[in-house]
Amino acid sequence: MSEQASAQSFTPLRSVLYMPSSNERALEKAKSIPCDALILDLEDAVAPDAKPAAREAACAAAASGEYGRRTVTIRVNGIGTEWHDADLAAAAQAGPAAVVVPKVGSADEVRQLVDGLERAGAPDHTRLWAMVETPVAVLDVLSIAQASPRLGAFVIGTNDLVKELYAEHVPGRAPILPSLHQILLAGRAAGIAVLDGVYNDVKDADGFLAECRQGREMGFDGKTLIHPGQVEGANAAFAPSPEAVEDARGLIAAFEEGRGSGVVTYHGRMVEQLHVDSARRTLAIAEAIEALAD
Incomplete structure (x- = not known):
């Protein structure tokens, strides 16, 4: 493969920023933030009574074409929630670069999600990004990775993983390193992107940059972010010098x-x-x- 062809086929995902879809100002601001990708969130960042309006706003934003070269994705509510089916169908019809689904736990769930996307008319370019954030998912991660050609990435939910393990958030992330490595191995075996989890303390710049360096050294493609102030550091850390x-x-x-x-x-x-x-x-x-x- 030529260098030019390689560049054309590679999509940078150094900085992947969560944005609450219930916040109109945030969606507008996201058009000018220099992140590689956006996750327009319908799940954790949106209150239950705001979810229908957030769904409509996220889908309109994803279909607008107003976010330039950014990879625009929509995170739907998880399987089994009252909003999931409507979220998945609407997101599929909006045709984002990917639909992000939390707490995917098995290969069967991947196939169920892909079937739902395709029945709702998702275009070929819309991939599934599966969030891996439970012990069950980590233990079955290779079969999840290989479940469908439409699966384009793993997004690691480190907060939920720490919670499920009864572990603690510590510098260096020793309690979850085995899980992170296992997810990376499966992602690389399947040829999909793997995105590191968020860093919670937006005021701790040194800690954030140290975790970015760790993630880059481990082999992650990029990092999910919760604040625009983290974008610059992630972009630098996950780019070749x-x-x-x-x-x-x-x-x-x-x-x-x-x-x-x-x-x-x-x-x-x-x-x-x-x-x-x-x-x-x-x-x-x-x-x-x-x-x-x-």
Whole structure:
């Protein structure tokens, strides 16, 4: 695959911001926030009596085409709630980039959701993003990941996961690291995006940036956010640095020049095809991010 083709097929999801769909000003403000993606929320951020109006507002926003290159998604209320069926049908008809569903617990639920989207007329580009936030889901995460080609991402609900495990929120997230790794493994095996959970203390910039770095080092595609002030930090953390881009270009050039000559080295490092593949991915990410600003 060429670098240009890779960039065209890669969608940056460094910063994925939850926005309450019941707040008209928030929906308007979201048009100018430099996040890669939006989750227009019908669930936690919306009071029960405001949910029907929020549904209408979210669907109108997603269908408006007024959010530029941002990936616009809608989070519906979960399976079994009184709002779920109407949310899913309306979101499908609005045709966002994805419909986000909380607390997906099995492959059967994925298939049920996909069937619901398709029966409601969801266009082919509308994917399902499944939130993984319970012990049952983590233990069955590979079958969930492989349940449908329409599944495009895992969104980790770290708050619910910590609650369900009777764990505590601590720096470094040691209590949930095994779960995070398991979800990442399944997502990579299935070839879907995996988004890290939110950071709750919007005033703790250092803690937030440390968790972004941790998420990037683990391999997440990006991070879900609860405040616009977190967007800049996530964008920087999950983007290749200028030094990494320069290094990737140099490594690829060295490999191409040395092809057929046996061992290839670059800056004292042995270069194999796996290193070239990683370098090409770095360039694809950088080029796709640059395209967002055009």
